[in-house]
Amino acid sequence: MRIALATATGAAVLAAGAAITTVTPAYAAAAIADIKIDTTVSFIPPSGSDSIPFTVKVNSPYTGSKAPDIKAEFWKEGEATTSAGHAASVTALSDLANTTPAPTPASSVEVKGSIPVSSSDKPTTSTGKWTLKVSAYPDGSTTAVSSDTATFEVKAATRVTSANVDPDPVYLKSGKEVDVYAGFHLEKFGDEKITDVRLESKDSDDYYSLSTGLEADDSYHDSTSMDYSTSTGSWQLRISISRATKKYSFTKAFQVKKSGSSKAKSKITLYASPSKVKKGKATKLYGKVYRGSKAWSKKILKLYFKKKGTSKWKFVGYVGATSTGKYTKSVKPKYDGYWRTTAAATSLTSGSLSNIKFVDVK
Incomplete structure (x- = not known):
């Protein structure tokens, strides 16, 4: 209970039957x-x-032109409110403008604030009780003239458990479709709604949309079929959920491969424009890197140069591909010579060399 201070010296304030003398x-x-x-x-x-x-x-x-300081602190579930609380954020009130005549102050104002919360703040049950205390301090004072508290519920986090994709890895077969099953369980502690479920490639724009309906026990099961044209590599089951105004995504990784081949093939194209330049002038080296039949998104390539009349390739630097597999690099060659780019192999994709481009330096 909040006890208001009396406005006159010596006035008595009654709280639970006790008389308290206060000073203005x-x-x-x-x-x-x-x-x-x-x-x-x-x-x-x-x-x-x-x-x-x-x-x-x-x-x-x-009272006057100075605004009071409004401060807030809070206690999490199980913490004693007799000890120091955690700081909450409060929007500061502005002092009244120093103008003549002075503006008429409002009889009341609404102050906004926020209580920080993180994933480590786990209630011991589905709902935890927290306490918020807001106090007003005169400008420059360390003694509060008014305080109020509120107790509120903080519910547990939305959780997705038992997420799985079967089979994993998915082996694509030429001329056939492969059934792929997805499942999970949604632990609901509020008004959670599933807004999207999909199987999506992490290396390309390839994806398969699934249904969004839950079963009676809040479990989920659905399936789709993948054919041989499906992108290979790293994939994930993505579950998108809304809760009040918040939106969350949960993912489960899996692999897609082609039967008879443990790695996808890669390919790089290389062009030079112009192919004849004056010494000190730039030429643009550009092309595209592929993973299978699709772009190899964000792949980092190595650029090499070999001077005409020599046999050794020299590493020049790195060049990154865009999300569409395209890359470009501007260079100022000093000598006639040959250029090429390379893509290093990964556990799922074979490495490759580009074609060679000759640049004539005049």
Whole structure:
């Protein structure tokens, strides 16, 4: 319960039947009232950090031109409110403008704030009780003239468990379709809704959309068929979920391969424009890198040069491909010579060399 300070020296304030004599402070008391916490988003995030918004009304905020300091602290489930709390953020009130005549102060103002929350703040049950305390301090004072508290529920984080893709790896077969099954369980602690479920390639734009319906026990099962044209490599099951105004994604990785071949083939094209340049002038080397029949997104290539009349290739530097597999590099050759790019092999893809381009330096 909040006890308001009396406005006259020596006045008696009754609280639970006890008479308390108070002294009028040098600064009139701004009164904290009506704490409202946005309980629609008062839940733990499944990963990282977030915040829980709140508002509080400050009655009689001004006497004179100086605004009071509004501070807030909170205690998590199981923490004693008799000890120091954790700091919450509060929007500071502005002093009244120093103008003549002075503006009429508002009888009350609404202050916004937020309570930080992270994935490590796990309630011991599906719902935890937290406490928020908001206090008003006269400008420059360390003694609060008014405080109010509110207790609120913080619900557990949305969780996806038992996510799986079967088979893993998926082996594609020429001329046949392969059935791929996806499943998971959604642990709901609020109004969670599944907005999208898909199997998507991490190396290309290839994906398969699945249904979004849950079974009666909040488990999920669906399937699709992949044919031989499906991109090979790293894939993932992506589950998109909304909860109040928040949106979350959960993923489960798996692999797609082609039967009879443990690695996808790669290919690089290389062009030079212009192919004849004056010494000190630039030419553009460009092309595209492929993984199978599709672009090898974000692949880092190595660029090599061999001077005319020599037999040794010299490493010049790296060049990165875009999400569409295209790359470009501007160079200023000093000598006639040959250029090429290379793509290093990975566990899923074979390495490759580009064609060779000769640049004539005049």
